[in-house]
Amino acid sequence: MGLFDIFKRKEETIKADRLVVEDEDAEATAEEAEAVEEEDFEDFAKEAPEDRAENGPFDRGEIEAEGAYLDLGALRIPMREGLALRLEFEDKTQRVIAVGLDYEGSTMQVQAFASPRSSGLWRDVRTKLAAQVKKQGGRAEEKVAEVGTMLRTSVPIVQGSDKLRVVQFLGVDGPRWFLRGVVSGQATSDEAKLEQMIEIFRGVIVDRGDRPVPPRDLLALTVPEAMANQMAASAAQQRAQRTAMAAKQREQQAGQ
Known part of the structure; x- marks a missing residue:
């Protein structure tokens, strides 16, 4: 399967605690965006691996994106043999809203969002995700991995069914950005395959850009x-x- 073999149009925007604004037609001015960044968001400490700056996920200013990287604007994806990539589009706006990565039976959706300068989003996001999952009759539990705290969720495929859909959420707070990974497939039950997906996740470079963006807004992705x-x-x-x-x-x- 080649690098550009799969293109998937997303029927509904996937959000992590409303990380994408509802009103797609309202664009904040630079002044408004800066003002939003100073609003009283609940002050959670940033959560990231201690060696994040050395081993990723990386900020654009920390590493040169040379070699086998695919430039998607806010994200630079490390490519490897056997890794298939697809872009997910929002029907209403036709903008790219996520990157899907398929590797050896596992899939990971990756998105980057703007975050405040001094506080993180991941603790708040996973807490609210867990609450949403439990409300749907599912289970959610935190687990610690090399990349930090992960959230493992399982939700009945059909209400009342014993068959569960298992998804694991990864999250890392960087300098003024939050990177989220949503892992499904074999990596949810195979630790070796999960480590492979974490390795890919940690190789991602986030380019926050210079334009003011309100916290929790999706950082813009582009089509190569x-x-x-x-x-x-x-x-x-x-x-x-x-x-x-x-x-x-x-x-x-x-x-x-």
């Missing part, structure tokens, strides 16, 4: 030129196939 060209070529091919099919149907109808 190679991927955009492939998407355009695929769309053109699909249009040509539909045109040919329509012409064939007209011929068949004319011959009847």
Whole structure:
């Protein structure tokens, strides 16, 4: 499976405690964004591995993104053999809202959000996620790993069913950003595969950018030129196939 083999359109925006603003049409000015950053958010300490600056996830100013990285704007993804990447789009705005990474039977969705200068988001986010999961009849428990505190959740696939969907949330507070990973698949039951996904997660570089962004807003992702060209070529091919099919149907109808 190649790097650009999978493209998935997300039907509904995935949020972690409303980390994406509801009103997509309202854009804050630079002054408003800075003012929001100074509002009284609950003051939780930033949570990150002690060696984050050395071993990731990295801030753009801490490492040169040289070699096998894919530049997606706010995120630079470390590429490796066997890793397939897809972009997830929001239907309403057609903006890219997440990066999906598939590797050896496991999947991880990655998103980066703006955060306050002096406090973190991860403790608050996972607490509210756990409450939401329990409200749905599921279970949530915290566990400590190399990347810090993780949240393991399990929710019935159908209400009242014994079959559970297991998802593990990773979170790291960086300098003015919060990076979230949502892991599913084999890594939720296989520690060795979970370590592989954590390794990929820790290799991510976050580019917060210089533009003021209100805390908890999604940092902008962009489509690389190679991927955009492939998407355009695929769309053109699909249009040509539909045109040919329509012409064939007209011929068949004319011959009847």
